[in-house]
Amino acid sequence: MFQRLCITVILSSFCLPAIAATPLERVIRLSLAESYTTAILLTGGNAVRFGFWDFDPNSFVGLEDDNLGGLEAQELRQRISTLSLPYTWSTPLGEGSNTLVLGAKASFLGQKQETQIVSSNRSAKDTIVSDVTTLTLGGELRHRANDHIGLAAGLNMHWQRYNNDTDFNTPESQALAPLTDGLLTNYTANAWQAEPHLRATWYVGGRGAEVKLISDIHYMRGRTFDTSNPAHEVQPEAWYWSNGARWRHPYLTRFLPGQNVWMQATRYDLGGDLGDSLGNHYYYEAGVGWLLDLRKANIPFVDNIGIGINLNYGSVLRGGTLILLLNEE
Known part of the structure; x- marks a missing residue:
């Protein structure tokens, strides 16, 4: 994407400066918009997970x-770094069928690439570092309709800074x-985004079920500000819709108190x-995690x-990774 933008800049500057100005702005705007929305998706906690060791599942x-992994996808994942620090507070409303959940999160998505922007006989490479920092505040109202159905509606507000x-x-x-x-390189841009979402959960077997079917749709819309x-x-503006199944059962508590295991498989549209930011209009994810409950330890x-393994199928980020988990629900 970056090299394609550079070629566009060269053509607009030397060949068609007046006519190509508007198309050039459209290309840059699309790239910047994709950076903002992709940052929310990749640090959302339930969408794409990154970890400290990436691998190609095909080799195992x-x-x-090719949709399960490959060298190119593995190298791309290794160039991307993420950090997400979430925390939520919940309180029951009324007689217990409703719960209000408030949350805050700081997240970071960065990518570093070493390449030659313009072909050169020199061995030196140019370094491109781009990142998006996001601060989020939000709330969600959860309603347990009956033993089998749970509904939720919420809104997150994001402040973002692209660099x-x-x-x-x-x-x-x-x-x-x-x-x-100042146009394509070496600049910063601030933005805000609103993210309303709706979720429906079917508890297979009723209240306290080990298996849940979850459908979750998110819509994002915002704009940049203080731009020069x-x-x-x-x-x-973007949306994504996830549909999946999650299994969770605290059988480990029989031997190791306060520990839990979950498995999940999901499709994302x-x-x-x-x-186009992930190379496809849909992809699949599957994962397994092992959680340690620390609430009794009174750590602020x-x-x-916990720790887990995540597999991505069908996107440019296809492949597997070993992940660290924090404050998983």
């Missing part, structure tokens, strides 16, 4: 399925720098500015911690 199960830091390390790319700095360049005036802002 003897398959050659690009590019080092031009070859003579060819350094010649390009004056044309792109028209190309950075963006109104990101994407639209709007998320439609930590309810539980």
Whole structure:
């Protein structure tokens, strides 16, 4: 994406400066909008998980399925870093069928790439670092309709800051720098986004069930502010819809008190500015996790911690990773 944008900048600057200005702004705006919405998706906790060790599942199960993993996808995952620090407070409302949940989260999504923006005979490579920092406040009202059905509606408000830091390390790319700095490279842009969501849960077997079927739809809409360049005036808009099953059973408590295991499989459908950012309009995820309940340890802002394995099928982030879990529900 970055190299494609650079080519567009060169053409607009030297060939068609007046005519190509509007198409150039559209390309930059689309890239920036995708950065904002993708940051919310990838740090949402239930969408795509990153960890501290990435692997290709094909090498373990003897398959050659490109949708399950590959070297290119594994290298991409290794260039991406995430950090998400969530915390929620909940309180019952009325006679107990309703619960109000308030939450706060700080998250970070970054990507570092070393490449030659413009082909050069030099061995040096340019360094491109882009990241999105997100601060979130939100609330959700949960209603237990009966033993089998749970409903929830909520709203999250996000403040986001996009930052690009590019080092031009070859003579060819350094010649390009004056044309792109402040427009495509080496700039920051602030945005806000609202994210309403609805969720329906079917508890298989009734109250206290070990298996849940979950359908969850999220819509995102916002805009940038305090921008100094028209190309950075963006109104990101996207949605995603997840449908999956989750199994959770505290059988480990018989031997190791306060521990739990869960397994989950989910399909994600994407639209709007998320439609092309992950290389597909849908993908699948499956995972398993082992949680340790720390509420009795009275550690501030930590309810539980754990470790797990996550598999992604069908997106540009396909593959597996070993993950750390914090404050999982």
